[in-house]
Amino acid sequence: xxxxxxxxxxxxxxxxxxxxxxxxxxxxxxxxxxxxxxxxxxxxxxxxxxxxxxxxxxxxxxxxxxxxxxxxxxxxxxxxxxxxxxxxxxxxxxxxxxxxxxxxxxxxxxxxxxxxxxxxxxxxxxxxxxxxxxxxxxxxxxxxxxxxxxxxxxxxxxxxx
Numbered sequence: 001x002x003x004x005x006x007x008x009x010x011x012x013x014x015x016x017x018x019x020x021x022x023x024x025x026x027x028x029x030x031x032x033x034x035x036x037x038x039x040x041x042x043x044x045x046x047x048x049x050x051x052x053x054x055x056x057x058x059x060x061x062x063x064x065x066x067x068x069x070x071x072x073x074x075x076x077x078x079x080x081x082x083x084x085x086x087x088x089x090x091x092x093x094x095x096x097x098x099x100x101x102x103x104x105x106x107x108x109x110x111x112x113x114x115x116x117x118x119x120x121x122x123x124x125x126x127x128x129x130x131x132x133x134x135x136x137x138x139x140x141x142x143x144x145x146x147x148x149x150x151x152x153x154x155x156x157x158x159x160x161x
Contacts, residue, residue: 003077005062022051023143024058025124026082027117028090032060035115039093039108040074045081046117052128055121075100082106086139089120105142107135 026045028037037043047059061081063074075097082088085106091113098108111120127136 003061003063003081005060006081007060009056009058022049022054022056023087023140024048024085025050025121026085026088027120028088029117033117035089035091035111035117035120036113037090039078039088039090039097042078042090045078045088047082047085048117048121050121050124050128052125055125079104079106086136086143089115091115105139107139 024047026047027035028039028042028044029046030036030043032044032046042063044060044062046057047061049056049058063078063081079097079100082101082104087107087109088101089109089111092110093108101108124136127133128140132140
């Protein structure tokens, strides 16, 4: 199984600017408006750069229609399409997919079927502003720049080789 179509939005004001303080989130969708797909049978992912105040569509990846038949081969292309994402929102997901996503730092998030993307994004933004959950805080921290001065701080504390 491979990606059927991929649309990447290139906009100087969108991805490049907003990704400095944003995280990439994928939504399993058939209409680009609602979370209405099982992860393994998702026809498409809408990928957004979501910050505390902004959300921009940065990519749409289409796979075509699939059956939920337990075929593990279809998961590899879907997981590869989520490169750089910290989470994928879907209406359901199997244990095998969860076990493959977690080591890549991608948190599966189950939501009610038909949840509007706009509501999921608003909820995530509220959580980002008011204090993120443990998984979101870890994901945001892992996206940030590494502390280049960490060794200087260790030396100041008296650490030595």
